Amino acid sequence: MEKIKILVVDDESRMRKLVGDFLARKGYQVIEASDGQEAIDTFFEQKDISLVILDVMMPKMDGWEVLKEIREYSELPVIMLTAKGDERDELTGFDLGADEYISKPFSPKILVARVEALLRRSNLITEEAKIEAGGIVLDKASHTVTIDGKGIDLSFKEFELLAYFMENQGLALSREKILNHVWNYDYFGDARTIDTHVKKLRSKMGDKGDLIKTIWGMGYKFET
Numbered sequence: 001m002e003k004i005k006i007l008v009v010d011d012e013s014r015m016r017k018l019v020g021d022f023l024a025r026k027g028y029q030v031i032e033a034s035d036g037q038e039a040i041d042t043f044f045e046q047k048d049i050s051l052v053i054l055d056v057m058m059p060k061m062d063g064w065e066v067l068k069e070i071r072e073y074s075e076l077p078v079i080m081l082t083a084k085g086d087e088r089d090e091l092t093g094f095d096l097g098a099d100e101y102i103s104k105p106f107s108p109k110i111l112v113a114r115v116e117a118l119l120r121r122s123n124l125i126t127e128e129a130k131i132e133a134g135g136i137v138l139d140k141a142s143h144t145v146t147i148d149g150k151g152i153d154l155s156f157k158e159f160e161l162l163a164y165f166m167e168n169q170g171l172a173l174s175r176e177k178i179l180n181h182v183w184n185y186d187y188f189g190d191a192r193t194i195d196t197h198v199k200k201l202r203s204k205m206g207d208k209g210d211l212i213k214t215i216w217g218m219g220y221k222f223e224t
Contacts, residue, residue, distance in 0.1 A: 004029065006028050006049070006053065007053070008030055008033070016034070035060045039061070040066060053079045055081045082103055083103070094218065117169065120167055133222075145159065145162065158200060162201060169224065194219075
């Protein structure tokens with residue numbers, strides 16, 4: 001089986017090496033680009049890139065311009081990296097089609113976890129039947145959930161919602177993405193149904209309900 005290919009774009013060579021080394025240890029093939037123009041050239045030359053990690057502040061073309069160009073041709077997962085912690089920048093990234101947004105400095109291990117979550121969502125790596133996080137064990141095969149060893153009863157949609165959150169641990173998920181993934185084409189209303197289901201899910205999870213964080217104006221994030 002061929003290695004999954006990831007393009008890492010950053011004008012700092014140390015950052016590219018740091019990220020590249022952690023990804024390589026996980027078995028990914030890493031391709032580097034040092035500026036936006038090189039990133040675009042590499043993107044079109046290498047037809048089988050599965051994910052892009054993209055710095056915002058770069059010479060020649062910044063990350064926003066590169067993202068716009070990529071989105072004209074592909075929906076592959078893109079993670080934006082930036083030194084800024086401005087919420088407006090984050091919202092700009094999501095508006096332009098970024099899948100995730102991580103502010104520097106960050107933990108390379110967390111970045112790799114987010115890469116794997118995005119690849120799972122793209123069906124490029126297989127999902128595990130059992131997911132564990134923060135004392136919660138969700139078993140897709142038996143359709144059961146236990147919290148600290150005690151079972152809880154969830155409706156079908158609540159189970160699917162929790163599974164989606166746990167599969168994408170640490171990722172900011174917009175209401176639109178949640179609606180498209182969990183409800184798929186079965187629901188033609190608005191995103192307020194998500195808030196209602198999250199409220200019920202949190203209630204059933206007790207203290208663990210706090211692991212589902214609200215991102216104001218956008219959606220939710222499951223974080224332990």
